[in-house]
Amino acid sequence: xxxxxxxxxxxxxxxxxxxxxxxxxxxxxxxxxxxxxxxxxxxxxxxxxxxxxxxxxxxxxxxxxxxxxxxxxxxxxxxxxxxxxxxxxxxxxxxxxxxxxxxxxxxxxxxxxxxxxxxxxxxxxxxxxxxxxxxxxxxxxxxxxxxxxxxxxxxxxxxxxxxxxxxxxxxxxxxxxxxxxxxxxxxxxxxxxxxxxxxxxxxxxxxxxxxxxxxxxxxxxxxxxxxxxxxxxxxxxxxxxxxxxxxxxxxxxxxxxxxxxxxxxxxxxxxxxxxxxxxxxxxxxxxxxxxxxxxxxxxxxxxxxxxxxxxxxxxxxxxxxxxxxxxxxxxxxxxxxxxxxxxxxxxxxxxxxxxxxxxxxxxxxxxxxxxxxxxxxxxxxxxxxxxxxxxxxxxxxxxxxxxxxxxxxxxxxxxxxxxxxxxxxxxxxxxxxxxxxxxxxxxxxxxxxxxxxxxxxxxxxxxxxxxxxxxxxxxxxxxxxxxxxxxxxxxxxxxxxxxxxxxxxxxxxxxxxxxxx
Amino acid sequence: xxxxxxxxxxxxxxxxxxxxxxxxxxxxxxxxxxxxxxxxxxxxxxxxxxxxxxxxxxxxxxxxxxxxxxxxxxxxxxxxxxxxxxxxxxxxxxxxxxxxxxxxxxxxxxxxxxxxxxxxxxxxxxxxxxxxxxxxxxxxxxxxxxxxx
Numbered sequence: 151x152x153x154x155x156x157x158x159x160x161x162x163x164x165x166x167x168x169x170x171x172x173x174x175x176x177x178x179x180x181x182x183x184x185x186x187x188x189x190x191x192x193x194x195x196x197x198x199x200x201x202x203x204x205x206x207x208x209x210x211x212x213x214x215x216x217x218x219x220x221x222x223x224x225x226x227x228x229x230x231x232x233x234x235x236x237x238x239x240x241x242x243x244x245x246x247x248x249x250x251x252x253x254x255x256x257x258x259x260x261x262x263x264x265x266x267x268x269x270x271x272x273x274x275x276x277x278x279x280x281x282x283x284x285x286x287x288x289x290x291x292x293x294x295x296x297x298x299x300x301x302x303x304x305x306x307x308x309x310x311x312x313x314x315x316x317x318x319x320x321x322x323x324x325x326x327x328x329x330x331x332x333x334x335x336x337x338x339x340x341x342x343x344x345x346x347x348x349x350x351x352x353x354x355x356x357x358x359x360x361x362x363x364x365x366x367x368x369x370x371x372x373x374x375x376x377x378x379x380x381x382x383x384x385x386x387x388x389x390x391x392x393x394x395x396x397x398x399x400x401x402x403x404x405x406x407x408x409x410x411x412x413x414x415x416x417x418x419x420x421x422x423x424x425x426x427x428x429x430x431x432x433x434x435x436x437x438x439x440x441x442x443x444x445x446x447x448x449x450x451x452x453x454x455x456x457x458x459x460x461x462x463x464x465x466x467x468x469x470x471x472x473x474x475x476x477x478x479x480x481x482x483x484x485x486x487x488x489x490x491x492x493x494x495x496x497x498x499x500x501x502x503x504x505x506x507x508x509x510x511x512x513x514x515x516x517x518x519x520x521x522x523x524x525x526x527x528x529x530x531x532x533x534x535x536x537x538x539x540x541x542x543x544x545x546x547x548x549x550x551x552x553x554x555x556x557x558x559x560x561x562x563x564x565x566x567x568x569x570x571x572x573x574x575x576x577x578x579x580x581x582x583x584x585x586x587x588x589x590x591x592x593x594x595x596x597x598x599x600x601x602x603x604x605x606x607x608x609x610x611x612x613x614x615x616x617x618x619x620x621x622x623x624x625x626x627x628x629x630x631x632x633x634x635x636x637x638x639x640x641x642x643x644x645x646x647x648x649x650x651x652x653x654x655x656x657x658x659x660x661x662x663x664x665x666x667x
Numbered sequence: 668x669x670x671x672x673x674x675x676x677x678x679x680x681x682x683x684x685x686x687x688x689x690x691x692x693x694x695x696x697x698x699x700x701x702x703x704x705x706x707x708x709x710x711x712x713x714x715x716x717x718x719x720x721x722x723x724x725x726x727x728x729x730x731x732x733x734x735x736x737x738x739x740x741x742x743x744x745x746x747x748x749x750x751x752x753x754x755x756x757x758x759x760x761x762x763x764x765x766x767x768x769x770x771x772x773x774x775x776x777x778x779x780x781x782x783x784x785x786x787x788x789x790x791x792x793x794x795x796x797x798x799x800x801x802x803x804x805x806x807x808x809x810x811x812x813x814x815x816x
Contacts, residue, residue, distance in 0.1 A: 294755055294759075303766050306759070306762060306763045306766060306767060307767065309759060309763075310760070310763055310772070313755075313756055314756075317699050317703075317756065318687075320703075321699065321703050321706050324710070325705070328711075328713050328738075331737075331738065332709075332710075332712070332713020332714065
């Protein structure tokens with residue numbers, strides 16, 4: 151059954167090629183993309199079920215046994231993340247059907263979107279450090295293409311920042327990988343476990359671990375390295391912003407968790423403290439940034455940063471409970487972010503702006519849709535019984551277990567502050583009366599997704615994924631038990647790597663024939 | 668040989684960092700090209716440099732004096748990826764220069780806010796002109812905030 155791992159990778163790859171080659175307009179290519187993500191969801195669900203029942207699975211590419219060849223491996227964390235990626239991919243590809251215009255579709259939106267998914271899934275599934283770099287590049291190049299697609303002037307400036315900072319992080323990652331190879335003579339992540347600790351000279355190991363921290367930290371947008379994110383996310387078409395905000399930074403978080411539990415375990419005392427402080431600062435600066443802005447997209451971009459802080463707390467505290475809390479937060483955070491960005495897309499369509507002062511009266515005109523926003527916002531804030539409540543409860547429990555009172559205090563403060571910008575969006579955009587059109591300030595030109603007069607049909611098509619994601623979140627909120635047990639297993643698997651090592655290095659996995667990337 | 672590689676990498680890194688600190692997008696890019704070559708050199712050197720021996724193993728298995736082929740494969744991959752990224756970024760810089768009219772990063776920042784704000788000849792506004800316009804706009808929007816609710 152290792153074929154599932156390859157299937158999860160090949161499905162978006164093949165869909166990308168199909169979407170590129172298939173003649174036809176927006177609808178045809180979009181339909182191909184939706185079909186691809188449906189298939190990916192099926193494979194991801196099968197993979198998750200298999201991992202859930204039988205433990206981690208692996209596949210040796212090209213038939214080369216583990217330390218020599220490239221290994222694909224899925225433990226609980228990877229399988230869960232692939233599943234969430236597939237869900238978000240499905241929702242966004244459906245949302246994009248009406249959000250992405252004909253010109254962008256002709257420019258290859260669906261192809262690049264699927265390649266992006268390939269890169270994300272690949273990064274989650276690979277068991278080889280250099281291969282991780284390659285998947286990061288796959289992800290980066292397609293995100294570069296997506297970020298400039300359509301080529302609005304406002305997009306270009308954000309794109310330049312995004313590209314520049316990501317190239318720097320890429321070079322750092324590559325250098326770090328080169329040094330790891332020089333020290334350990336292997337790049338297989340399971341094989342690296344423990345081998346760096348045996349080296350006589352630990353100073354270079356610390357340097358390299360910090361290089362990894364910075365490289366992945368830039369991708370994950372942690373505290374001092376997050377400036378590129380709000381600078382580039384607010385200019386994008388909303389489907390692209392949604393998938394970026396939901397998934398891209400989490401790949402960085404995943405890579406951080408993976409490298410700092412599997413590869414750099416011994417000196418983790420120093421690193422763990424750094425990660426903990428960085429996580430708390432990320433949390434606070436993200437929330438404060440969100441408070442200080444009046445553009446919905448910028449507010450949510452800063453919220454993305456804030457939530458990264460919560461996700462890194464687990465790595466900083468290092469106990470199974472804290473890790474489980476982080477993983478739970480990651481799962482529901484990805485879904486909430488995708489949902490909120492899609493809601494913003496709908497708000498922009500209906501209010502013709504994402505600036506709070508220019509919006510208003512949405513509750514009066516669209517009460518049902520407003521409830522959806524309120525649901526997503528309350529889930530993010532963590533009001534019981536929604537999904538965010540369980541996530542934050544687990545984080546607090548972990549803090550109490552560690553008796554880290556200042557962590558608890560800051561988490562509570564950040565949660566409280568999260569309330570302000572989200573409720574301000576509610577009051578300004580939904581509750582207050584619509585501003586009179588004649589005294590609206592000098593308007594910036596239409597934001598990128600200049601939809602041609604799309605009618606009620608396209609609106610209901612946009613609402614479908616929003617409703618579906620809300621339902622998933624509500625389900626997680628009302629019945630969190632199975633997800634919590636899954637995250638507990640994931641956290642145990644991340645912190646106790648024996649099963650992971652066994653499945654990668656042991657002879658349990660039968661080799662299969664596959665082209666080497 | 669490794670020492671030579673190390674010195675070369677250090678010199679390139681120094682030059683690269685100096686260029687990256689520039690506010691000109693193009694210089695930044697050239698700096699990045701240099702640093703990505705440093706990364707390649709580091710991989711190559713850390714795999715152990717052997718002179719004049721092929722990275723091939725005979726049928727008998729491991730033979731003495733064979734060059735390590737893995738770093739070469741890694742560097743090759745990294746060069747290809749780096750080439751793609753640099754050519755993409757150069758195109759992006761060209762496009763940005765064509766549509767924004769500058770490669771100076773601070774002016775590019777402003778261009779986002781002043782998108783659409785052009786002088787009477789249709790040219791892009793200078794930074795000073797824009798700042799003036801921005802002040803006027805701020806006053807305008809503060810007034811319009813009031814009667815909203």
